[in-house]
Amino acid sequence: MKTELLPFSEQSAVKAAEILAHGGIVGIPTETVYGLAADARNEAAVRSIFEAKGRPQDNPLIVHISDISQLPPLVREVTPLAMKIAEKFWAGPLTMIFPKSDVIPAATSGGLDTVAVRMPSSPAARAIIDACGFPLAAPSANLSGSPSPTTAQHVLKDMNGRIPLIIDGGECSCGVESTVLCFPAADRVRILRPGGITAEMLSELCAVEIDPAVTSEPEKGAKVLSPGMKYKHYSPKADVFIIDAHGRAFENWCIAHADNRTTALSQDSREHDMFRCFGKDPQEQAHRLFALLREADDEGAQRIYVEMPSKEGIGLAVYNRLLRAAAFRIVSVDDEQK
Numbered sequence: 001m002k003t004e005l006l007p008f009s010e011q012s013a014v015k016a017a018e019i020l021a022h023g024g025i026v027g028i029p030t031e032t033v034y035g036l037a038a039d040a041r042n043e044a045a046v047r048s049i050f051e052a053k054g055r056p057q058d059n060p061l062i063v064h065i066s067d068i069s070q071l072p073p074l075v076r077e078v079t080p081l082a083m084k085i086a087e088k089f090w091a092g093p094l095t096m097i098f099p100k101s102d103v104i105p106a107a108t109s110g111g112l113d114t115v116a117v118r119m120p121s122s123p124a125a126r127a128i129i130d131a132c133g134f135p136l137a138a139p140s141a142n143l144s145g146s147p148s149p150t151t152a153q154h155v156l157k158d159m160n161g162r163i164p165l166i167i168d169g170g171e172c173s174c175g176v177e178s179t180v181l182c183f184p185a186a187d188r189v190r191i192l193r194p195g196g197i198t199a200e201m202l203s204e205l206c207a208v209e210i211d212p213a214v215t216s217e218p219e220k221g222a223k224v225l226s227p228g229m230k231y232k233h234y235s236p237k238a239d240v241f242i243i244d245a246h247g248r249a250f251e252n253w254c255i256a257h258a259d260n261r262t263t264a265l266s267q268d269s270r271e272h273d274m275f276r277c278f279g280k281d282p283q284e285q286a287h288r289l290f291a292l293l294r295e296a297d298d299e300g301a302q303r304i305y306v307e308m309p310s311k312e313g314i315g316l317a318v319y320n321r322l323l324r325a326a327a328f329r330i331v332s333v334d335d336e337q338k
């Protein structure tokens with residue numbers, strides 16, 4: 001199959017919608033990362049997403065809508081708290097989990113009785129959903145396990161020959177996937193995956209719990225609320241290590257432990273050519289993380305050392321993705337020097 005890459009326009013949105021209406025799959029831009037979209041109601045179409053990505057069947061997909069009026073048919077209940085959160089944070093990088101209606105096939109929900117729904121703010125994503133007139137199931141448009149795509153070129157690299165069309169909407173502004181939350185009680189939310197809508201932002205509306213799987217490795221065979229959290233994720237080919245040191249201590253440690261196939265992501269720019277500046281601002285780190293991991297692979301890096309990010313705000317999302325990219329390997333420099 002030949003993969004066409006078209007810049008986003010009204011016409012290309014209509015072309016995407018035609019393919020999607022016939023059960024095809026299309027790479028689409030969103031403000032978080034690029035998505036691999038199909039009609040969320042069409043079991044066969046959704047199965048082809050899993051096939052193209054090599055995604056485990058029990059890892060459910062997020063369903064994307066462009067207007068709140070599209071939510072009720074997909075779910076059995078929307079609580080007052082969910083409504084309040086939708087009013088404040090939609091459209092935006094926030095996904096909520098609801099009991100699902102029969103409109104959503106088991107393929108979309110990974111066999112669960114619930115469905116994850118989000119309303120993206122990206123004008124391109126919204127125009128494509130509008131042109132379709134039906135909700136789109138769309139996981140990140142990468143091969144399962146690899147870093148998520150934040151440009152159309154990243155999607156082409158992973159999906160060339162596997163899908164008919166990619167719509168290029170430029171670089172994703174957020175750069176990490178949406179916050180995923182569920183409702184353990186009427187007055188609280190639990191963050192299953194951190195993202196652009198942060199715990200701090202949500203706590204202005206209600207009590208916020210952070211699922212233990214966000215910052216630690218689920219035990220083998222343990223039941224995890226968000227199935228995606230149990231899989232190896234976001235990983236470049238190189239081995240990633242989070243280095244728990246900052247500034248000069250980080251620089252010195254990297255130089256002492258590097259060879260010519262090592263890349264290091266530092267928060268300040270550094271002279272040694274192994275360093276790539278990742279920024280100090282968590283927002284900037286989120287925006288650049290996946291592109292930097294992919295670049296390191298393109299340069300043939302075997303190891304990537306990353307300066308420990310902050311866990312505040314969207315920093316928690318950066319830390320969560322890095323932990324999985326690093327297979328939970330954190331090097332404590334102080335311990336090593338004792």
Ligand code: AMP
Nearest residue numbers: 060114115116139140177225226227228
């Ligand atoms: P991706 O589409 O690749 O961004 O991943 C979607 C994330 O949302 C994965 O971590 C899924 O496990 C999670 N997710 C989707 N639907 C549900 C659901 N019904 N219950 C819990 N987690 C979900």
Ligand code: MG
Nearest residue numbers: 139140148177
């Ligand atoms: Mg993904």
